[in-house]
Amino acid sequence: MENLLAARLQMAVSLGFHIIFACVGMAMPFLMAIAEYRWIKSGQQVYQDLAKAWSRGVAIFFATGAVSGTVLSFELGMLWPTFMEHAGPIFGMPFSWEGTAFFVEAIALGLFLYGWDKLRPWTHWLTGLVVGVSGVASGIFVVAANAWMNSPAGFEWVNGAAVNIDPVAAMFNDAWLSQALHMTLAAFVATGFAVAGLHALLLLRDPKNLFHREAVKISLIIGGLAAIFQPLSGDYAAKGVADRQPAKLAAMEGHFSTSQPAPLVIGGIPDEEQQVVHYAIEIPRMLSFLAHGNFDAEVKGLDQIPREEWPPVVITHIAFQIMVASGIIMMLLGLFYYYALWRGKKIIRKRWFLWLIGICTPLGFIAVEAGWIVTEVGRQPWIIYGVMKTRDAVTPMPGLQYSLYLILALYLLLSVIVIWLMYRQIITLSSRYETAKTGG
Template sequence: MEFDPVLLARIQFAFTVSFHIIFPAFTIGLSAYIAVLLLMWMRTREEKYHRLARFWTKIFAVSFAMGVVSGIVLSYQFGTNWSRFSEFSGNVIGPLIGYEVLTAFYLEATFLGILLFGWNRFPPWLITTSAVLVAIGTAISAFWILAANSWMQTPAGHEIREGIAYPVDWLQIVFNPSFIYRLAHMLNAAYLTTAVVVLAVGARYLLASRHEEESRTMLRMAVGMIAVTAPLQLLIGDLHGLNTLEHQPVKVAAMEGHWSEADPGHLVIFGIPDEEQRTNHFEIAIPYLGALILTHDLHGTYLGLTDFAEDEWPPVANVFFTFRIMVGIGLLLIVVGLWGLYLWWRGRLFSDRAFLRSTSHMWPLGFIAILAGWFVTEQGRQPWLVHGLMRTVDGISPVPGASVASTLALFVFIYGVVFTMGIYYINRLINRGLMGEATKAPAGLPNRPLSAAEEATREATGREPGDGPGRPLTELKR
C-alpha cells in the first residue's frame, strides 16, 4: 500500500492544529473576561463578580493546559515532518516562536499560578493584577503566532541566500502586509467565541433556575459583547478580504467560486465548484454584489481561478465551503446579538424561553467558525508553504509515508482520549456550577453571608460551603 508522505504530513498537522487552535482562542477570550470580572469586583465589591471569576478560572485552567499540551506536539512536527521547511524559514519563524515563549508563555504561566492558588492567600489587587497580566499574555501570544503565520502568507523583510531565508528587517517581518488584519480578525474571533460560550452557560443556568443572579450578569455581558464583536468581525473580515485580494488573489477566487476575470462579479451564495468543468453547479448568486464588495464598483472585475496556472489553485471546494460556514455563523451571531439587545430593551432577556433555549445550544458555533476560517486561510494558501517562496511539496521531511501514517493514527487515538477527558471535565465543572465559589473572601474583604441554600447544605453536610473534601466541620468541633 502506497502512502503519500506530503498528504499524510498535511493531514497530521491539520489534525493537531485543529485541536490546538480552539483552546488558545478560548483562553484568549476567557482570560480577558475573567480580568473584566475582577476589575468590576474591585470597583463595585459585588460578590457575584468574584464568584463568576473563580468559576471561569477553573475552566480557563483546563483549557490552558490542553492548549499547552497540543502546542508542544505542533512544535515537534516542524522537525519530524517539515524539516526542509524549518531549514528554509527557521531563521525567521524560529525567533518569532521563541519571542512568544519569552514574552507571553512565561508571563501567563507565572501569574496563572497566583490566579489559581492565591484566592485566599493574596489581597484582591494582586489577584486582579494577575488576571490582567494573564489576559495580556494570551494576547501577546496571539501577536507572535499570528506574526509567524502571516509571514508565511505575505512574506516580507527577508532575503534568500543559497535557498535559505534570512531576516533583513524585523519590523517588516512582523508587520508584514497581512499581519494587522489577521491579528485583529483572530483576537476578535476569540472574544466573540468566548462571549457565545458565556451566553450559552448563562442561558443553561437560567433555564434550570440555578445561579440566577450570576446568570443574569453573564447574559448581559455576553449579549453586549456579541452585539459589538459580531458586526465588528464582519467589518474586519471585509478589510481582511480586500488585503487578501491584493496579495493572494487566487485564494479569494477560490473563496468566491469565481472562475474568470471576464465573468461578472456575482456573489455566489451557494454552488458546487467543479474544477474539471471550471464552473459552479446549482449556483445561487446575487448579481454584481461580489464585485461591489471586493472592488467597491458594481461592474468591477477581479481575477478568477482560470487566470492562474492550475498548479497554483488551492483545493477549491474545501475553501469555498469552509468560507461559507465561517460567514454564515458570523451572520447568525449578528442576529443573536440584535435579538438579545431587543429582548434586553423590552425587559425580556431573562424570561424569553425561545431565546434561552436557542442560545443554550450555541456554544460550539464560535469554535466551528474559527476552524472554518483557519481552513480557509491555510488551504487557501496551497500549494505554497511560504507564499511565492516555497511549495508544500518541497518542505516535507525525507521520511517514509508509512511512518507519518503510523504517528497520525497514534495522534488520533491519544488526542481522542485526552481531549475527550478534558472536554468532559470542563462540562462537569459547568454542571457543578458556582456552588461554594468565593464564600471565603480574600484578605481585605469581608466574607459574604451564606444564602439559604448554602445554610441548608452546611447543616446537612457539616461542611462550610467552599471547603474541599476533608473532615466534616462537626468532627473538627469535637
C-alpha cells in the same frame, strides 16, 4: 497513505484542536476579569464565584494549550524540515516573543489562582487582566508567523535560499494586522458564545439560578460585541487576500472566470471540471465592491492561475461559506441582544432566547475551524506563498500515518478530559445557587 497527505492531516488535527484551546486562553481571562471587577464594585458573591469558576477553566485550557502548542512546535521540525531550515531564521522572532508572552501569562495566572486571600482586591484583579493581555499577545505573535507564510517578507530568495534577512520586516508583513485582528475577534466571539450557550442550557434546567444568569449576561456582552465588529475585520482581511492571494480569493468565492464587474457567489457547490458553481445565488457586482471597494473593478479568476497552483476549490469555498454564515448569525444575535439591553428588556429570562443561544454554543468554534481551513487550504499548494511548495517541504521519513493516528487519539482523549473537568468545575460552584437550595 502518502507522506504529504499524512503530514498535512496531522498538522490539521493538531491545529484544529490547539486553536480551540488557544481561543479560550485568549478570551476567557477577560470574562473572569469582568466578573471580579463586578465583585469588587458590588460585593455580590456570585461574581467572585464566577471569576473563580472561569479562572479554573482558564487554568485547564492553559495547561492543555501548552501541551498542544509544544506538540505543534515539534511537528514543524519533524514534518517540515526543509521549511524550517529556510523559514526558521526568518520568522523565528514572533515565536520568541510568543514564548515571552506565554511566560508572563503563566506567572500572572499563578498569582491570580493562588492570590485570592493574599493580594489586595485591585492588585489581584490586575493580575487577571495581565493574563488576558499576555494571552492575546501570544495569539497575535503566532498569527504573525502564519501571516508571513501567506505574505512572505523580510528576505530575498536567491538560488533556493533566503538572504538579506530582516526578521522585523518578516514579522510585520502585509498580512499580520488583518489576520491578527480577525483572529483575535474570532477568539472572543467563539469563547463568548460558547460560554453563554453552556450557561444558557444550564439555566434552562434551573431558570432562577443566579450563577448561570449572570454568566450568560457577561459572556454575551463580550461575545456579542465582538461578533458585531467581526464582519468589519473580515472585510479588511478579504481585501488584503484579493490583493496578495488572488487564487485564494477565487477559491473562496468559487470565482472561476475573470470578470469586470464580478458577482458575489453565495452558497453552491463548485465543479472544478466544468468551472461553474452549482445551486449558487449570485449578487451582481458585489464581489468587485467587497474585494476592491469598487462596483466596477475587475476580479481575477482561477482562469488566470496555472491549474497546478489552484487551491482545493470545493473545500475552500464551502469552508468560507460556513465561516461567513456562522459569523452573520452570531452578529445578528449580538445586535439583537444589545437592542434588547437598550430597550430595557430582560431577554435572558425568555426560554426561547436561551434555547437559541444554547443551540449556538459551538457556532463560534465552527466558524474558527472553517476560517483556518480557508487560511491553510486556500494557500495550497504553497507552504510559503509563491516561494516554496508544500510537497517540497515535507519530510521523507516513512510511516507518518502512525504518528497521525497517535496524535488523533491523544487529542480525542485530551478533549474528553477537558470537557469533564470543565463540567465538574461549573456544576460544583453553581450548585449553591440552585433554586431548591436557595428557596428560589
